[in-house]
Amino acid sequence: MQHNTQKVDELLCFSLYAAANAMNRVYQPLLENLQLTYPQYLVLVALWEKDGVSVSHVGSRIGLESNTLTPLLQRMEAAGLLRRSRSTQDERQVIISLSAKGRQLQKKTKDIPSCILHATGLSLSDAHQLRNKLSSLRTSLANDRDTTDSS
Amino acid sequence: MQHNTQKVDELLCFSLYAAANAMNRVYQPLLENLQLTYPQYLVLVALWEKDGVSVSHVGSRIGLESNTLTPLLQRMEAAGLLRRSRSTQDERQVIISLSAKGRQLQKKTKDIPSCILHATGLSLSDAHQLRNKLSSLRTSLANDRDTTDSS
DNA sequence: TGTGATTTAATCGTGTACGATTTATATCAA
DNA sequence: TTGATATAAATCGTACACGATTAAATCACA
Numbered sequence: 001m002q003h004n005t006q007k008v009d010e011l012l013c014f015s016l017y018a019a020a021n022a023m024n025r026v027y028q029p030l031l032e033n034l035q036l037t038y039p040q041y042l043v044l045v046a047l048w049e050k051d052g053v054s055v056s057h058v059g060s061r062i063g064l065e066s067n068t069l070t071p072l073l074q075r076m077e078a079a080g081l082l083r084r085s086r087s088t089q090d091e092r093q094v095i096i097s098l099s100a101k102g103r104q105l106q107k108k109t110k111d112i113p114s115c116i117l118h119a120t121g122l123s124l125s126d127a128h129q130l131r132n133k134l135s136s137l138r139t140s141l142a143n144d145r146d147t148t149d150s151s
Numbered sequence: 152m153q154h155n156t157q158k159v160d161e162l163l164c165f166s167l168y169a170a171a172n173a174m175n176r177v178y179q180p181l182l183e184n185l186q187l188t189y190p191q192y193l194v195l196v197a198l199w200e201k202d203g204v205s206v207s208h209v210g211s212r213i214g215l216e217s218n219t220l221t222p223l224l225q226r227m228e229a230a231g232l233l234r235r236s237r238s239t240q241d242e243r244q245v246i247i248s249l250s251a252k253g254r255q256l257q258k259k260t261k262d263i264p265s266c267i268l269h270a271t272g273l274s275l276s277d278a279h280q281l282r283n284k285l286s287s288l289r290t291s292l293a294n295d296r297d298t299t300d301s302s
Numbered sequence: 303t304g305t306g307a308t309t310t311a312a313t314c315g316t317g318t319a320c321g322a323t324t325t326a327t328a329t330c331a332a
Numbered sequence: 333t334t335g336a337t338a339t340a341a342a343t344c345g346t347a348c349a350c351g352a353t354t355a356a357a358t359c360a361c362a
Contacts, residue, residue: 012278013174013267014193015285018214020171021349022292023164028350039318042165055341063169066341068319075317092327092340116164121291127163130288133281134166140272141173148180172319179320190348206311217311219349226347243310243357 026119030112034105039064040076041109047082047098048106054093063138081105177270181263185256190215191227192260198233198249199257205244214289232256 027038036044039062046061047053059069073096076082081102087093120127178189187195190213197212198204210220224247227233232253238244271278 011282012271012285013178013189014196014213015282015289016167016171016174017189017193019285019289019292020167021214022289022296023167024349025296026292027164037317038164038168042168045165056339062165063172064319067321067343070342072318090328090340094341119292119295120163120288121295122288130284131162131166133284134163134170137271137273137281138166138170138173141170141177141270144270144272145173145176175319188347207309215349218313218351221312223348241310241358245311 023116026116027112030115034108035079036105039072040081043069043072043076044081044098044102044105044109047096047102052095052097054087054095056093058096063142076102177267178263181266185259186230187256190223191232194220194223194227195232195249195253195256195260198247198253202249203246205238205246207244209247214293227253 024038027041031038031041034041042062043058046058050057055066055069055073058073059065064072073082073084077084080099082099083097084094085097087095117124117127122130175189178192182189182192185192193213194209197209201208206217206220206224209224210216215223224233224235228235231250233250234248235245236248238246268275268278273281
């Protein structure tokens, strides 16, 4: 087993990129009858956990900014899943609130977690360990970007 | 620490999705002066390893199909990085060959691996372990999809 | 040897992602 | 109070991703 630096870049980025795309492809058929895309599902999961929050709050949860989230949330509003309204305290912010339809969708997703766990081929504790590693990787990568930027 | 199934889905998919996006954002400034996007860089890395292969061969390496690869490769051809030509043995296949420019680009990427490793905050051996886990995750997810499809 | 099934790319429409910029609102300092 | 700065979303243009479909070449096999 070679541990040269050259290959780490290539293989870590390949595997992360390919695994994320593969995960998307597993979710897609599970979300199809709910008329949801994978990022839209992530937004709903975040809102089921905490509702009535700003666009940037949703964004910090799933790692997206308004340039991606705004059109995504507009599509979800058009689908009747949520409402978007300016905050009265701070009119710069747009508050995202689940509709009854958006809230009810949670029930219909109850079988998804076990499907996904099965698809990963991981044990519950291995999945948790991997999640922790990926969370800390995300943090490191985001911090590196903050440190390196030319502001 | 709860190990309930409900949260695995949410947190594994969140962390994988967010980490992959974060990785993309770290690569982007490193590739900017080379006029490359992150997926284009992955294609080049695959070609540096093995050149003169079909579209689907490149696709199997990075986990994409022709619907995504064809326009991507067309842009890279327009940028003078590679050539696309029908195989004479099997005219269904399009063979991708690096140009001199595409080959020379490899030298200019030599510092990227160490930048990425630094950004991950991981040791070399931790990075390798994570790569192995993600590779096997990708395999499991892809196999699950093959098994589940309604053909 | 022909013909139906399979394989390989390409095409098309929709929905992300992202950097750069813009607009509106809020905050802070002199 | 006002002007300078900061913050929150939105907008815009480019480039992925993907399911579904199409077109052309090859294969299988009766």
